[in-house]
Amino acid sequence: MRKQKKRGFTLIELIVVVAILVALLLILVPRLTGFTSTAAEVQCQQTRQKVMEMYNAYQIKGEPVSIEDLLKNKDDEYFISTPKCSSGGEYSVIDIKGLVTLIKCSKHGSTLTGNVDTTPIGVRNTTMGIIDYINSLSGDEKKKIYGANYTNNTSVVEFIKNSLYNGKWPELDPGLVSAAGQGKSKMYLKMCYNNNDIKSPASKENTIVFASTKDDTSWNATMIYDFNRNCWLAPTKSSKNKNISVNNQSWNKLYTSISDWQPVEYSE
Ligand SMILES: [Zn+2]
Known part of the structure; x- marks a missing residue:
């Protein structure tokens, strides 16, 4: 075996x-x-x-x-x-x-x-609400929630973008972009607050709602919302400025620089 x-x-x-x-x-x-x-x-x-x-x-x-x-x-x-x-x-x-x-x-x-309001008026209210909110925080709270103990328009806008819009700006309706003569480019709805005047209560005069092709925190605007006339403004072929920096601008100051921009005729 x-x-x-x-x-x-x-x-x-x-x-x-x-x-x-x-x-x-x-x-x-x-x-x-x-x-x-x-x-x-x-x-x-x-x-x-x-x-x-x-x-x-x-x-x-x-x-x-x-x-x-x-x-x-x-x-x-x-x-x-x-x-x-x-x-x-x-x-x-x-x-x-x-x-x-x-x-x-x-x-x-x-x-x-x-959902966060992504209409121009909603964006303006949000911006102003956030400014007042940040200003109401104590130093420690500011550090913890807002991540910094200083306030400038870049830090405010970055905070809004990351905390409220999940890191991405709302996109403008392509029909509106095309009606504004901006072709087929993607445009993002953004805001800016006058850097020299960040205090409570936040003012409408210092809040600019604008649009640009860049999904970042740069300040170059190719469309700007006019809250007096409730419409978007965009440059025409003959406009002196085809785009403009909204950094540190108040609405009245900005408006004189874009007086030759035209209302965009568009309804959804
Ligand atoms: Zn976690």
Whole structure:
């Protein structure tokens, strides 16, 4: 009878197995790290979303609670476990009555209660509301929520873009852009506040709503909204300035430089 020999791995087999495992790890590790950071972001977003839903639910129920209390999970009353970001991001609340309510994670951005108004008048109200809000913060709050202890038009506008518009400016209706003689280029709706006069209460005179082809925080405008006539203004072929910097401008000062721009005739 043949004796059955219990057989282990030979050295060669072991080397092959180890080599395969190493190869697998090399493939998996970088992909997994990428995946975990995405997963953490999704988790954080969902957490903020849930707190917002809870906040809205209590409002509808007629027993409003503050978002701060919900986030602290005061007396373990609202959630099984206290809402937090798994990447260690810190949550702060921006609540401007009648304008915007959001929870911001220091690592993953913010969640809004609803949509931000992207009409020119809505953008102007938002800008003014944010200016007054920032000015109402104490030094520590300013640092925590706003990320800086100074206020200038770039930092204000960057804050609005990142916290309220999720890092991307609203796009103008292509029909409007074309009616303004700007062809088929994508145009973004942006705002600017007079850098030399950032104080409360924010003034309409110092808030400029404009449009440009750049989705950034530069100040060059190729269309400007006229709140006196409730229409967009755009340069014509014979206009002296085809575009203009809105940086540090007040509306009256700006208006004299674009007096030969024409109202854009367009209705949606
Ligand atoms: Zn987070």
